[in-house]
Amino acid sequence: MKKLLDxxxxxxxGTTLSIGLLVMAGMVAIAGATGQTFRGVISLGIGDLSYLRxxxxxxxxxxxxxxxxxxxxxxxxxxxxxxIDIAGNQATAKLPWLVLLLCSPxxxxxxxxxxxxxxxxxNLLELQSFVLSAGLLVYASIALVMLVWxxxxxxxxxxxAANLRGGRAIGLYIGCYLLxxxxxxxxxxxxxxxxx
Amino acid sequence: xxxxxxxxNACPSCSAQLHVAALYCPTCETRIEGDYRLPTLLLLPxxxxxxxxxxxxxxxxxxxxxxxxxxxxxxxxxxxxDIINRLKxxxx
Numbered sequence: 001m002k003k004l005l006d007x008x009x010x011x012x013x014g015t016t017l018s019i020g021l022l023v024m025a026g027m028v029a030i031a032g033a034t035g036q037t038f039r040g041v042i043s044l045g046i047g048d049l050s051y052l053r054x055x056x057x058x059x060x061x062x063x064x065x066x067x068x069x070x071x072x073x074x075x076x077x078x079x080x081x082x083x084i085d086i087a088g089n090q091a092t093a094k095l096p097w098l099v100l101l102l103c104s105p106x107x108x109x110x111x112x113x114x115x116x117x118x119x120x121x122x123n124l125l126e127l128q129s130f131v132l133s134a135g136l137l138v139y140a141s142i143a144l145v146m147l148v149w150x151x152x153x154x155x156x157x158x159x160x161a162a163n164l165r166g167g168r169a170i171g172l173y174i175g176c177y178l179l180x181x182x183x184x185x186x187x188x189x190x191x192x193x194x195x196x
Numbered sequence: 197x198x199x200x201x202x203x204x205n206a207c208p209s210c211s212a213q214l215h216v217a218a219l220y221c222p223t224c225e226t227r228i229e230g231d232y233r234l235p236t237l238l239l240l241p242x243x244x245x246x247x248x249x250x251x252x253x254x255x256x257x258x259x260x261x262x263x264x265x266x267x268x269x270x271x272x273x274x275x276x277x278d279i280i281n282r283l284k285x286x287x288x
Contacts, residue, residue: 010266010268012269078277079270160268160271
């Protein structure tokens with residue numbers, strides 16, 4: 001149980017990188033099969049992309065975030081940190097998104113697209129009577145839990161790999177995340193064929 | 197059965213660093229009295245002393261230490277870095 005709650009105290013480097021790459025391969029396979037895409041570091045979208053582009057999107061989000069965390073760690077940590085620990089831990093921290101993708105049949109992408117279209121075209125009166133489907137509520141609840149799980153693992157993975165703790169380290173992590181989200185957002189958008 | 201005793205390094209009353217006031221030879225019962233500072237390594241908490249000893253016995257290999265303790269490499273390295281920082285503060 002301790003290893004599940006705090007895996008990076010017990011595993012790192014090659015182990016977490018291998019697990020993480022398997023997790024990401026699973027994510028690409030499920031996203032491709034269910035018509036979902038990756039946006040930025042953590043967001044999921046709807047679309048019909050090739051497996052290669054999906055893999056590119058996922059690797060871009062992971063690579064940019066890991067690279068920024070490594071740079072920040074090298075700059076601020078007094079310890080000799082290793083890129084394999086940072087990247088491996090961030091890859092394993094994506095496990096919650098694999099779980100969320102496995103739950104996607106609860107609220108399929110076709111239904112999401114339909115609901116979004118209905119919401120966009122609805123006037124104010126129709127919006128008031130818009131009933132959220134049970135599938136959406138369950139899926140949103142799972143997504144919220146997975147989001148918390150992801151950030152808990154991702155932060156812990158960075159903190160252990162870079163030997164940084166306290167408020168300043170949390171600020172550094174949040175800064176890296178926001179920057180990575182912006183950079184990866186542009187990259188994943190480009191990989192979806194929406195730029196250029 | 198012999199009771200395992202830990203050498204205290206801080207005063208239980210005021211938390212100041214303790215000094216060695218007497219040494220005793222159990223073979224010839226010689227006693228030496230004086231005022232000696234504890235060696236820096238003995239100022240560490242007992243579990244940190246054990247960690248340093250294990251680290252030396254592993255020939256200074258953090259990977260071997262991690263494998264022996266069932267912990268990840270960064271966890272062991274962080275622990276060592278914390279001990280280094282503590283030792284540096286004692287030296288100052």
